Amino acid sequence: MRVIANHALCQGHARCEDLCPEVFATDAVEGKVVIVQEEVPAALEDKVRLAVRNCPEGALRVAKSGPAEGAA
Protein backbone atom coordinates (compact mmCIF):
# COMPACT_ATOMS: atom_id res chain seq x y z
CA MET A 1 0.00 0.00 0.00
CA ARG A 2 1.15 3.52 -0.80
CA VAL A 3 -0.05 6.79 0.70
CA ILE A 4 -0.31 9.97 -1.34
CA ALA A 5 -0.72 13.57 -0.14
CA ASN A 6 -2.29 16.43 -2.04
CA HIS A 7 -0.32 19.49 -0.94
CA ALA A 8 -2.79 21.89 -2.51
CA LEU A 9 -5.43 20.60 -0.08
CA CYS A 10 -3.25 20.07 3.02
CA GLN A 11 -3.60 22.90 5.54
CA GLY A 12 -1.28 21.50 8.17
CA HIS A 13 -3.75 20.23 10.78
CA ALA A 14 -1.19 17.48 11.50
CA ARG A 15 -3.90 15.01 12.48
CA CYS A 16 -2.03 12.41 10.39
CA GLU A 17 1.20 13.02 12.26
CA ASP A 18 -0.63 12.57 15.58
CA LEU A 19 -2.11 9.28 14.40
CA CYS A 20 0.89 7.77 12.60
CA PRO A 21 4.16 9.64 13.12
CA GLU A 22 6.04 6.72 11.54
CA VAL A 23 4.65 7.75 8.14
CA PHE A 24 3.62 11.40 8.42
CA ALA A 25 5.58 14.49 9.43
CA THR A 26 5.19 18.25 8.93
CA ASP A 27 7.62 20.40 7.00
CA ALA A 28 9.24 23.31 8.81
CA VAL A 29 8.55 25.98 6.16
CA GLU A 30 4.90 25.75 5.17
CA GLY A 31 3.75 23.45 7.95
CA LYS A 32 2.31 20.93 5.46
CA VAL A 33 2.44 17.16 5.45
CA VAL A 34 5.59 15.28 4.51
CA ILE A 35 5.27 11.58 3.72
CA VAL A 36 8.23 9.98 5.44
CA GLN A 37 7.73 6.61 3.77
CA GLU A 38 5.40 6.46 0.80
CA GLU A 39 5.44 2.66 0.71
CA VAL A 40 3.54 1.75 3.88
CA PRO A 41 4.84 -1.25 5.88
CA ALA A 42 2.13 -3.86 6.38
CA ALA A 43 2.21 -3.37 10.14
CA LEU A 44 1.25 0.30 9.74
CA GLU A 45 -1.48 -0.05 7.13
CA ASP A 46 -4.37 0.22 9.61
CA LYS A 47 -2.87 3.29 11.28
CA VAL A 48 -2.32 4.95 7.92
CA ARG A 49 -5.90 4.20 6.81
CA LEU A 50 -7.16 5.78 10.01
CA ALA A 51 -4.97 8.85 9.45
CA VAL A 52 -6.33 9.19 5.91
CA ARG A 53 -9.93 9.01 7.16
CA ASN A 54 -9.20 11.65 9.83
CA CYS A 55 -7.79 14.28 7.48
CA PRO A 56 -10.24 17.19 7.74
CA GLU A 57 -9.19 18.40 4.27
CA GLY A 58 -9.42 15.05 2.48
CA ALA A 59 -5.81 15.65 1.42
CA LEU A 60 -4.62 12.06 1.83
CA ARG A 61 -5.40 8.86 -0.05
CA VAL A 62 -4.05 5.37 -0.29
CA ALA A 63 -3.28 3.46 -3.47
CA LYS A 64 -1.96 0.06 -4.41
CA SER A 65 1.78 -0.42 -4.31
CA GLY A 66 3.56 0.08 -7.59
CA PRO A 67 4.71 2.88 -9.87
CA ALA A 68 3.10 6.28 -9.29
CA GLU A 69 -0.04 6.92 -11.31
CA GLY A 70 0.44 9.02 -14.39
CA ALA A 71 4.11 8.05 -14.54
CA ALA A 72 3.64 6.11 -17.76
Add this chain to the structure above:
Amino acid sequence: MTLLFQPSPPDHVPPERMVDFDMFHIPEGVSDPAEIWHDLVRRGVPDIFYTPHNGGHWVFLRYEDIVEAYRDHSVFSTYQTPVPPIEPFPVVQPQGVDPPAHNVFRRLLAPMFTPTAVRGMMGELERRAAVLIDGFAERGACDFITDFAERYPTGTFLYLFGLPEERLDAFLALANTFFRSTDPAARAQNIGEIYAVLDQLFREKKRNPGNDIATQIVMARDENGAQHPWEDILNCGFLLFVAGLDTVTNTMAYIWRYLATTPAAQKHFRDRLDDPDGFLRGIEELMRINAVSNLFRRVTHDCEYRGVQFRRNDRVVLPNTVANRDPRVFKAPQVIDLDREVNVHLTFGVGPHRCIGSVLAKREVMVSLQQWLRRIPEFKLADEQPAGSVFGGSVMGFTALRLQWEVAAKRAAA
Protein backbone atom coordinates in the same frame (compact mmCIF):
# COMPACT_ATOMS: atom_id res chain seq x y z
CA MET B 1 -17.12 58.40 6.62
CA THR B 2 -18.06 56.18 3.70
CA LEU B 3 -19.04 52.70 4.79
CA LEU B 4 -18.06 50.02 2.30
CA PHE B 5 -19.04 46.74 3.89
CA GLN B 6 -22.56 47.23 5.23
CA PRO B 7 -25.10 44.49 4.50
CA SER B 8 -28.12 45.56 2.47
CA PRO B 9 -31.67 45.26 3.84
CA PRO B 10 -32.82 41.63 3.66
CA ASP B 11 -35.44 42.08 0.93
CA HIS B 12 -33.71 39.24 -0.97
CA VAL B 13 -34.47 36.80 1.86
CA PRO B 14 -37.60 34.65 1.35
CA PRO B 15 -39.89 34.61 4.42
CA GLU B 16 -39.46 30.86 4.94
CA ARG B 17 -35.73 31.41 5.55
CA MET B 18 -36.26 34.18 8.11
CA VAL B 19 -35.68 33.03 11.72
CA ASP B 20 -35.75 35.09 14.92
CA PHE B 21 -32.34 34.19 16.44
CA ASP B 22 -29.93 36.29 18.53
CA MET B 23 -26.58 34.51 18.88
CA PHE B 24 -25.52 36.82 21.72
CA HIS B 25 -28.60 36.21 23.85
CA ILE B 26 -28.59 33.25 26.22
CA PRO B 27 -32.08 32.88 27.74
CA GLU B 28 -32.35 32.61 31.51
CA GLY B 29 -32.09 29.03 32.72
CA VAL B 30 -29.87 27.89 29.81
CA SER B 31 -26.68 26.55 31.41
CA ASP B 32 -24.88 25.64 28.16
CA PRO B 33 -24.69 28.48 25.60
CA ALA B 34 -24.15 26.04 22.70
CA GLU B 35 -27.69 24.77 23.29
CA ILE B 36 -29.21 27.83 21.59
CA TRP B 37 -27.59 26.54 18.35
CA HIS B 38 -28.57 22.91 18.79
CA ASP B 39 -32.09 24.07 19.57
CA LEU B 40 -32.30 25.50 16.03
CA VAL B 41 -31.59 22.06 14.59
CA ARG B 42 -34.14 20.43 16.90
CA ARG B 43 -36.74 22.99 15.80
CA GLY B 44 -36.05 22.09 12.17
CA VAL B 45 -35.27 25.60 10.91
CA PRO B 46 -33.87 25.73 7.33
CA ASP B 47 -30.21 24.71 7.21
CA ILE B 48 -29.44 28.03 5.52
CA PHE B 49 -31.43 30.76 7.29
CA TYR B 50 -31.32 34.50 7.93
CA THR B 51 -31.84 36.34 11.19
CA PRO B 52 -32.45 40.10 11.42
CA HIS B 53 -30.58 40.32 14.75
CA ASN B 54 -27.12 41.85 15.14
CA GLY B 55 -27.22 43.76 11.87
CA GLY B 56 -28.73 40.80 10.00
CA HIS B 57 -26.81 37.69 9.01
CA TRP B 58 -27.12 34.20 7.54
CA VAL B 59 -26.40 31.03 9.45
CA PHE B 60 -25.22 27.76 7.87
CA LEU B 61 -26.12 24.61 9.79
CA ARG B 62 -24.85 21.80 7.55
CA TYR B 63 -21.28 20.51 7.88
CA GLU B 64 -20.90 20.51 4.10
CA ASP B 65 -21.95 24.16 3.71
CA ILE B 66 -19.78 25.31 6.62
CA VAL B 67 -16.81 23.58 4.98
CA GLU B 68 -17.64 25.26 1.66
CA ALA B 69 -17.72 28.68 3.34
CA TYR B 70 -14.35 28.04 4.97
CA ARG B 71 -12.79 26.94 1.69
CA ASP B 72 -14.24 29.23 -0.96
CA HIS B 73 -12.76 32.63 -0.11
CA SER B 74 -13.80 33.96 -3.54
CA VAL B 75 -17.37 34.04 -2.20
CA PHE B 76 -16.95 33.90 1.60
CA SER B 77 -14.26 36.39 2.60
CA THR B 78 -12.61 36.89 6.00
CA TYR B 79 -11.97 40.56 5.19
CA GLN B 80 -14.21 42.96 7.17
CA THR B 81 -16.61 40.43 8.65
CA PRO B 82 -17.71 41.57 12.12
CA VAL B 83 -21.22 40.74 13.36
CA PRO B 84 -22.78 43.14 14.14
CA PRO B 85 -21.10 45.13 11.33
CA ILE B 86 -18.48 47.62 12.57
CA GLU B 87 -16.34 49.81 10.28
CA PRO B 88 -13.48 50.23 10.09
CA PHE B 89 -12.48 46.94 11.69
CA PRO B 90 -8.84 46.03 12.39
CA VAL B 91 -7.47 43.81 9.60
CA VAL B 92 -5.76 41.13 11.66
CA GLN B 93 -2.90 39.26 10.00
CA PRO B 94 -3.25 36.76 8.46
CA GLN B 95 -6.82 35.86 9.54
CA GLY B 96 -8.52 38.98 8.14
CA VAL B 97 -6.90 38.76 4.69
CA ASP B 98 -7.93 36.48 1.81
CA PRO B 99 -5.50 34.32 -0.16
CA PRO B 100 -3.16 34.91 -1.87
CA ALA B 101 -2.20 38.02 0.19
CA HIS B 102 -2.78 36.13 3.41
CA ASN B 103 0.02 33.69 2.56
CA VAL B 104 2.68 36.24 3.56
CA PHE B 105 1.92 36.10 7.28
CA ARG B 106 0.58 32.56 7.15
CA ARG B 107 3.98 31.38 5.95
CA LEU B 108 5.72 33.54 8.48
CA LEU B 109 3.78 31.98 11.36
CA ALA B 110 3.47 28.39 10.06
CA PRO B 111 6.91 27.16 11.23
CA MET B 112 6.26 28.45 14.77
CA PHE B 113 3.24 26.20 15.36
CA THR B 114 4.14 22.89 13.72
CA PRO B 115 4.13 19.69 15.81
CA THR B 116 7.93 19.90 15.94
CA ALA B 117 7.83 23.48 17.22
CA VAL B 118 5.16 22.59 19.79
CA ARG B 119 7.19 19.60 21.01
CA GLY B 120 9.88 22.11 21.96
CA MET B 121 7.35 23.93 24.16
CA MET B 122 6.09 20.87 26.03
CA GLY B 123 8.38 21.11 29.06
CA GLU B 124 7.36 24.71 29.67
CA LEU B 125 3.66 23.95 29.04
CA GLU B 126 3.81 21.15 31.62
CA ARG B 127 5.69 23.24 34.16
CA ARG B 128 3.25 26.12 33.88
CA ALA B 129 0.21 23.88 34.31
CA ALA B 130 1.77 22.16 37.34
CA VAL B 131 2.62 25.46 39.07
CA LEU B 132 -0.91 26.81 38.67
CA ILE B 133 -2.60 23.60 39.87
CA ASP B 134 -0.23 23.23 42.84
CA GLY B 135 -1.39 26.71 43.87
CA PHE B 136 -4.90 25.47 44.72
CA ALA B 137 -4.81 21.64 44.82
CA GLU B 138 -4.83 21.48 48.62
CA ARG B 139 -7.62 23.99 48.93
CA GLY B 140 -10.12 21.37 47.73
CA ALA B 141 -11.88 23.94 45.54
CA CYS B 142 -11.24 26.52 42.86
CA ASP B 143 -12.91 28.77 40.39
CA PHE B 144 -11.64 26.98 37.33
CA ILE B 145 -11.91 30.10 35.12
CA THR B 146 -10.06 32.64 37.25
CA ASP B 147 -7.66 30.18 38.92
CA PHE B 148 -6.66 28.25 35.82
CA ALA B 149 -8.43 28.47 32.47
CA GLU B 150 -7.73 32.15 31.82
CA ARG B 151 -4.31 32.26 33.47
CA TYR B 152 -2.88 29.29 31.61
CA PRO B 153 -3.25 30.43 27.98
CA THR B 154 -2.35 34.00 28.95
CA GLY B 155 0.83 32.69 30.60
CA THR B 156 1.52 30.64 27.47
CA PHE B 157 1.21 33.84 25.42
CA LEU B 158 3.74 35.60 27.67
CA TYR B 159 6.13 32.67 27.31
CA LEU B 160 5.81 32.51 23.51
CA PHE B 161 6.24 36.28 23.20
CA GLY B 162 9.23 36.36 25.53
CA LEU B 163 7.50 38.52 28.14
CA PRO B 164 8.12 38.37 31.89
CA GLU B 165 5.65 36.63 34.19
CA GLU B 166 4.99 39.90 36.08
CA ARG B 167 2.96 41.07 33.12
CA LEU B 168 0.35 38.33 33.59
CA ASP B 169 -2.24 40.33 35.53
CA ALA B 170 -1.94 43.33 33.20
CA PHE B 171 -2.47 41.06 30.19
CA LEU B 172 -5.39 39.31 31.86
CA ALA B 173 -7.05 42.68 32.47
CA LEU B 174 -6.54 43.70 28.82
CA ALA B 175 -7.92 40.38 27.58
CA ASN B 176 -10.94 40.41 29.88
CA THR B 177 -12.00 43.88 28.75
CA PHE B 178 -11.49 42.89 25.15
CA PHE B 179 -13.55 39.71 25.39
CA ARG B 180 -16.25 40.67 27.89
CA SER B 181 -16.89 44.41 27.80
CA THR B 182 -20.02 45.54 25.98
CA ASP B 183 -19.29 49.26 26.47
CA PRO B 184 -18.19 50.68 23.06
CA ALA B 185 -16.04 53.43 24.65
CA ALA B 186 -14.26 50.97 26.95
CA ARG B 187 -13.72 48.62 24.02
CA ALA B 188 -12.27 51.30 21.77
CA GLN B 189 -9.88 52.40 24.52
CA ASN B 190 -8.95 48.79 25.26
CA ILE B 191 -8.02 48.05 21.63
CA GLY B 192 -5.85 51.17 21.68
CA GLU B 193 -4.14 49.91 24.83
CA ILE B 194 -3.49 46.46 23.37
CA TYR B 195 -1.94 48.00 20.25
CA ALA B 196 0.20 50.31 22.41
CA VAL B 197 1.49 47.31 24.39
CA LEU B 198 2.25 45.43 21.17
CA ASP B 199 3.99 48.47 19.65
CA GLN B 200 6.25 48.75 22.67
CA LEU B 201 6.87 45.00 22.71
CA PHE B 202 7.90 44.74 19.05
CA ARG B 203 10.16 47.83 19.36
CA GLU B 204 11.85 46.24 22.35
CA LYS B 205 12.30 42.92 20.50
CA LYS B 206 13.82 44.76 17.55
CA ARG B 207 16.40 46.35 19.86
CA ASN B 208 16.99 43.20 21.94
CA PRO B 209 16.06 40.13 19.91
CA GLY B 210 15.15 37.05 21.93
CA ASN B 211 14.32 33.45 21.22
CA ASP B 212 10.58 34.04 20.88
CA ILE B 213 7.74 34.48 18.42
CA ALA B 214 7.59 38.27 18.78
CA THR B 215 11.23 38.50 17.74
CA GLN B 216 10.67 36.20 14.76
CA ILE B 217 7.75 38.32 13.55
CA VAL B 218 9.58 41.63 13.85
CA MET B 219 12.83 40.32 12.37
CA ALA B 220 11.17 38.52 9.43
CA ARG B 221 11.87 39.86 5.96
CA ASP B 222 9.55 40.09 2.97
CA GLU B 223 10.49 38.85 -0.50
CA ASN B 224 12.47 42.06 -1.10
CA GLY B 225 14.45 41.67 2.09
CA ALA B 226 12.59 44.47 3.89
CA GLN B 227 10.84 44.41 7.26
CA HIS B 228 7.08 43.84 6.97
CA PRO B 229 4.91 46.96 7.30
CA TRP B 230 4.75 47.96 10.97
CA GLU B 231 0.95 48.00 10.89
CA ASP B 232 0.89 44.38 9.69
CA ILE B 233 3.33 43.35 12.42
CA LEU B 234 1.03 44.90 15.04
CA ASN B 235 -2.02 43.29 13.44
CA CYS B 236 -0.32 39.91 13.56
CA GLY B 237 0.56 40.37 17.24
CA PHE B 238 -3.04 41.39 17.85
CA LEU B 239 -4.32 38.20 16.21
CA LEU B 240 -2.07 35.98 18.33
CA PHE B 241 -3.20 37.85 21.43
CA VAL B 242 -6.93 37.54 20.77
CA ALA B 243 -7.08 34.16 19.01
CA GLY B 244 -5.30 32.00 21.54
CA LEU B 245 -6.75 33.19 24.84
CA ASP B 246 -10.55 33.21 25.01
CA THR B 247 -10.89 30.16 22.78
CA VAL B 248 -8.58 28.01 24.91
CA THR B 249 -10.05 29.34 28.17
CA ASN B 250 -13.59 28.42 27.21
CA THR B 251 -12.74 25.12 25.55
CA MET B 252 -11.11 24.12 28.83
CA ALA B 253 -14.10 25.43 30.80
CA TYR B 254 -16.46 23.28 28.72
CA ILE B 255 -14.25 20.23 29.10
CA TRP B 256 -13.75 20.54 32.86
CA ARG B 257 -17.48 21.20 33.30
CA TYR B 258 -18.25 17.99 31.43
CA LEU B 259 -15.65 15.99 33.40
CA ALA B 260 -16.91 17.40 36.71
CA THR B 261 -20.35 15.99 35.96
CA THR B 262 -19.10 12.71 34.43
CA PRO B 263 -16.93 10.66 36.82
CA ALA B 264 -16.62 7.85 34.25
CA ALA B 265 -14.95 10.27 31.83
CA GLN B 266 -12.50 11.39 34.54
CA LYS B 267 -11.65 7.73 35.07
CA HIS B 268 -11.28 7.20 31.33
CA PHE B 269 -8.54 9.85 31.16
CA ARG B 270 -6.99 8.85 34.49
CA ASP B 271 -6.61 5.31 33.14
CA ARG B 272 -4.79 6.69 30.10
CA LEU B 273 -2.23 8.93 31.80
CA ASP B 274 0.46 6.62 30.43
CA ASP B 275 -1.20 6.16 27.03
CA PRO B 276 -0.70 9.42 25.11
CA ASP B 277 -2.43 8.14 21.95
CA GLY B 278 -5.56 7.06 23.83
CA PHE B 279 -5.50 10.28 25.85
CA LEU B 280 -5.28 12.41 22.71
CA ARG B 281 -8.11 10.46 21.05
CA GLY B 282 -10.32 11.42 23.99
CA ILE B 283 -9.18 15.05 23.82
CA GLU B 284 -10.02 15.11 20.10
CA GLU B 285 -13.58 13.97 20.92
CA LEU B 286 -13.95 16.63 23.61
CA MET B 287 -12.73 19.14 21.00
CA ARG B 288 -15.53 17.96 18.68
CA ILE B 289 -18.24 18.23 21.32
CA ASN B 290 -17.00 21.50 22.84
CA ALA B 291 -16.47 23.74 19.82
CA VAL B 292 -16.71 27.25 21.28
CA SER B 293 -16.19 29.37 18.14
CA ASN B 294 -18.84 30.64 15.75
CA LEU B 295 -16.94 32.22 12.88
CA PHE B 296 -17.91 35.00 10.49
CA ARG B 297 -17.58 35.42 6.74
CA ARG B 298 -18.66 38.21 4.36
CA VAL B 299 -20.15 37.53 0.91
CA THR B 300 -17.97 39.17 -1.75
CA HIS B 301 -20.55 39.59 -4.54
CA ASP B 302 -24.22 39.04 -5.34
CA CYS B 303 -24.59 35.34 -6.07
CA GLU B 304 -26.63 32.21 -5.62
CA TYR B 305 -25.48 29.35 -3.42
CA ARG B 306 -27.52 26.14 -3.08
CA GLY B 307 -30.50 27.89 -4.62
CA VAL B 308 -30.39 30.78 -2.12
CA GLN B 309 -29.78 34.39 -3.17
CA PHE B 310 -26.95 36.17 -1.38
CA ARG B 311 -26.01 39.83 -1.67
CA ARG B 312 -22.58 41.40 -1.47
CA ASN B 313 -21.67 42.15 2.18
CA ASP B 314 -24.17 39.69 3.62
CA ARG B 315 -22.66 38.20 6.75
CA VAL B 316 -22.59 34.43 7.25
CA VAL B 317 -22.09 32.82 10.67
CA LEU B 318 -20.59 29.32 10.83
CA PRO B 319 -21.37 27.47 14.09
CA ASN B 320 -18.74 24.73 14.40
CA THR B 321 -20.69 23.16 17.26
CA VAL B 322 -23.54 22.36 14.86
CA ALA B 323 -21.27 21.06 12.09
CA ASN B 324 -19.58 18.78 14.60
CA ARG B 325 -22.86 16.98 15.33
CA ASP B 326 -24.06 16.65 11.76
CA PRO B 327 -25.46 13.10 11.45
CA ARG B 328 -24.50 13.08 7.75
CA VAL B 329 -20.84 13.08 8.82
CA PHE B 330 -20.58 11.66 12.34
CA LYS B 331 -21.78 8.29 13.55
CA ALA B 332 -23.98 8.74 16.66
CA PRO B 333 -23.11 12.47 16.70
CA GLN B 334 -24.74 13.24 20.06
CA VAL B 335 -22.81 10.49 21.84
CA ILE B 336 -19.54 11.50 23.50
CA ASP B 337 -17.34 8.56 22.53
CA LEU B 338 -13.86 9.13 23.99
CA ASP B 339 -12.52 6.34 21.76
CA ARG B 340 -14.06 7.72 18.55
CA GLU B 341 -11.76 6.67 15.75
CA VAL B 342 -12.86 8.85 12.84
CA ASN B 343 -13.35 12.43 13.93
CA VAL B 344 -13.14 15.09 11.22
CA HIS B 345 -14.47 17.85 13.47
CA LEU B 346 -14.38 21.50 12.41
CA THR B 347 -13.41 22.97 15.77
CA PHE B 348 -10.31 24.54 14.23
CA GLY B 349 -11.95 25.26 10.90
CA VAL B 350 -10.67 23.97 7.55
CA GLY B 351 -9.22 25.59 4.46
CA PRO B 352 -6.68 28.39 4.19
CA HIS B 353 -7.55 29.94 7.57
CA ARG B 354 -7.43 26.70 9.59
CA CYS B 355 -6.52 27.71 13.16
CA ILE B 356 -2.76 27.97 12.99
CA GLY B 357 -2.48 27.27 16.70
CA SER B 358 -4.55 24.08 16.66
CA VAL B 359 -1.67 21.77 17.56
CA LEU B 360 -0.59 24.06 20.40
CA ALA B 361 -4.16 24.47 21.66
CA LYS B 362 -4.70 20.71 21.83
CA ARG B 363 -1.41 20.27 23.68
CA GLU B 364 -2.37 23.01 26.13
CA VAL B 365 -5.61 21.16 26.91
CA MET B 366 -3.94 17.75 27.03
CA VAL B 367 -1.06 18.82 29.26
CA SER B 368 -3.41 20.70 31.58
CA LEU B 369 -5.64 17.69 32.02
CA GLN B 370 -2.69 15.35 32.58
CA GLN B 371 -1.17 17.63 35.22
CA TRP B 372 -4.59 18.13 36.79
CA LEU B 373 -5.36 14.41 37.08
CA ARG B 374 -1.93 13.74 38.58
CA ARG B 375 -2.66 16.26 41.36
CA ILE B 376 -6.39 16.30 41.96
CA PRO B 377 -8.69 13.37 42.84
CA GLU B 378 -12.22 12.98 41.50
CA PHE B 379 -13.79 16.45 41.28
CA LYS B 380 -17.31 17.78 40.85
CA LEU B 381 -19.19 21.02 40.33
CA ALA B 382 -19.63 23.07 43.51
CA ASP B 383 -23.23 23.23 44.71
CA GLU B 384 -23.35 26.99 44.25
CA GLN B 385 -22.57 28.49 40.84
CA PRO B 386 -22.82 32.26 40.30
CA ALA B 387 -25.94 33.28 38.38
CA GLY B 388 -25.57 34.57 34.83
CA SER B 389 -22.12 33.10 34.25
CA VAL B 390 -22.68 31.94 30.64
CA PHE B 391 -22.32 34.00 27.47
CA GLY B 392 -22.86 33.52 23.72
CA GLY B 393 -21.44 35.24 20.65
CA SER B 394 -18.46 34.43 18.45
CA VAL B 395 -16.87 32.58 21.37
CA MET B 396 -19.26 30.89 23.81
CA GLY B 397 -18.40 30.06 27.37
CA PHE B 398 -18.44 30.74 31.06
CA THR B 399 -17.29 33.54 33.36
CA ALA B 400 -17.22 31.27 36.41
CA LEU B 401 -16.98 27.54 37.04
CA ARG B 402 -16.61 26.48 40.66
CA LEU B 403 -15.17 23.02 41.21
CA GLN B 404 -14.55 21.03 44.40
CA TRP B 405 -12.82 17.82 45.51
CA GLU B 406 -11.79 15.97 48.67
CA VAL B 407 -8.44 16.89 50.22
CA ALA B 408 -6.48 14.05 51.82
CA ALA B 409 -7.07 14.15 55.60
CA LYS B 410 -3.46 14.17 56.78
CA ARG B 411 -2.66 17.08 54.53
CA ALA B 412 -5.76 18.98 55.56
CA ALA B 413 -4.88 18.51 59.24
CA ALA B 414 -1.27 19.63 58.80
